[in-house]
Amino acid sequence: MDPQTLTELLDVAVLDRLDHIDDLPGDELARSSALRKEGYSAEVTAALLTQARLRKEAAAKLGPFADDMLFTRDGLAQATRLPVAAHHARRLLGEASEDDTIRIADLGCGIGADSIAFSGMGAQVSAVDADEVTAALAAFNLRHLPDAEVEHSRAEDVDLDGFDALWFDPARRTVGKADRRGSTARITDPEAFSPSLSWVVDKALKAKAAGVKLGPALDHGLVPAEAEAQWVSHNGEVVEVCLYFGAARQRPGRGALVMGERTLLVHEDDLPDEDEAGIGELGSYLLEPDGAIVRAGLVAALCAPLQARRVHPSIAYLTTDVEPTGPASAGVTAYEVVDVLPAKIASLRKELVSRGIGSVVVKKRGADIVPDQVRRQLKLPKGDKATLVFTRLGERHVVLLTRPVG
Ligand SMILES: C[S@@+](CC[C@H](N)C(=O)[O-])C[C@H]1O[C@@H](n2cnc3c(N)ncnc32)[C@H](O)[C@@H]1O
Known part of the structure; x- marks a missing residue:
């Protein structure tokens, strides 16, 4: 626009x-x-x-607020979902009571989703965006919140003294180079983020409290030793990794937060010692860990609470003999293993047809297949539904015939 x-x-x-x-x-x-x-x-x-x-479209991210807001397509694509923004706000506000005035700078506010949560939860917000139209949209979207102001400015030009907390959500997509469908490309070099990751981390380290939202594919090697890195999924989708500094940091190291109908926190302190992270025989259930836990490298932390073991040292599936229950079960999708089938298409087809299976959901980890291609190659006649998991048990390539639990 x-x-x-x-x-x-x-x-x-x-x-x-x-x-x-x-x-x-x-x-x-x-x-x-x-x-x-x-x-x-x-x-x-x-x-x-x-x-x-x-x-x-925005209602899915921002609920009823969306009906009173204005957007750009890019601004909406990059906006934080409101429940996740509320989590950011809780982190930055910490133990502050209602009477405390907490000043937060949102340095690259986009259409203002995070700022809406900061301000809605009682902070005094100064938001800036380097893009003139985006800043104007944020000002419109925050107009009902008395303690929020928005300026058209670069983060690098803001005087950061006097803020209790800083929030950064650097732009990680190309500007003005949209493809035919209006999508821009993802930037992978953190120094090409805007502002750059090194500038952001430098400011975050000096702040009383700070949060930095980044894409979940972030290389673990880029997490500063002083930070807490928390990968977050919301309703089954991995949405971000956030680096928290100063008073916003609760537990240094890597963590995962699963948000949805149920919530689960997993932290690297929960990881077993190397030799205890057992690899074992396939049990009655296959467990697919939540993407945030996988991205955080914390799959093995689920073994003890779920009485589970890994199927392979580098594959993010777990297996267990008991149906998962209790809090840690919020971190996995469970499948009952019905049978182990051959991986060759012709033999697999024969097995499926003999069982009356006519449509399959294909999942894979550690297997070099393309799910859509497999489905086409199988050419199954009409029949029951099943979930096939292409994976490896030790060095053996297998297809697990499974049934989702619940
Ligand atoms: C990922 S979006 C922020 C989304 C926002 N947190 C939300 O939930 O709506 C990043 C924003 O940073 C802005 N930006 C890019 N470079 C900037 C800079 N140097 N200073 C301030 N804003 C910048 C972009 O225009 C874009 O709107």
Whole structure:
């Protein structure tokens, strides 16, 4: 969106039209011609329809707040989900009581999702974004929060003295080089993040408290010794790793937080000694650990609480003889092992057909296959559903016929 269209969109009457856009017919073309007949320019019409679509998409991340916000497609893609933003806020606010005034700087605020949580939970927020339109959208999105202000500025130009906590969510996607579908590319070099990771870590180390949100594929070697690194999944999707410093750090080292219907915290202190992280025979259940636990390198920490063992030293599946229960079961998806089948397609097909199986979900770890290709090659006739897991038991390549538990 260009600044001129944004200015027109921010007109009270235009915003009111956006709030009531569902009065119009559902079909996009009909909506567009109705808005043009009402006198809106082609640019404002397009902006209204885009905002209506983005508000609907944003509900998954931001709940009912989305209906009162404005977005860019990139800004929404990079925005933190509200429950995760609330977790960031709890970390930065720490033990502060309602009477304390905690000043947080959000240094690259995007459309403002993290700032909404900081401010909503009582902090005084100064947010900046280097992109003019994005900063204006954040200002709009935070307009009801009295203790939040937004400026169009680079993080590097902000005077960081006097803040109780700093929040960084550096841009990790290329700017202005979108492909045909409007997606930008992921940047892998941390020095090319904006601001760069070394600048961010330098400021975070000097702050009273700080949090840095990064992509979950972060190389463990880049985690500073002084930080707590926490990989987070929300409703089964790995969403980030956060580095916490100073008062925001609860436990140095690597951890994983599983958020969803149930919550689970796993930490590297829970890892067994090298020789206790047993590899063993396949049991009655195969366990697929949550992605945050896998990314944090903490799969072995689930062995003791789930009475489980690993199937292979470098494969992130566990196996056990008892159905997982208790708090640690929130960290795995369990499959009952029905049988071990041959990995060759022709023999596998024969086995599946003889069991009346006609549609398969294919999972893999440690196996060089492409699930979609396998499904096509199997050419199964109509029949029951099953989950196939291509993996290795020790050095043996196998296919496990399984049934999801629960
Ligand atoms: C990942 S997004 C932030 C998302 C935000 N936490 C949220 O939940 O909505 C990163 C933002 O940083 C901004 N940015 C990039 N370089 C910056 C810099 N040097 N200073 C300030 N903001 C910057 C980008 O314009 C982008 O909006």
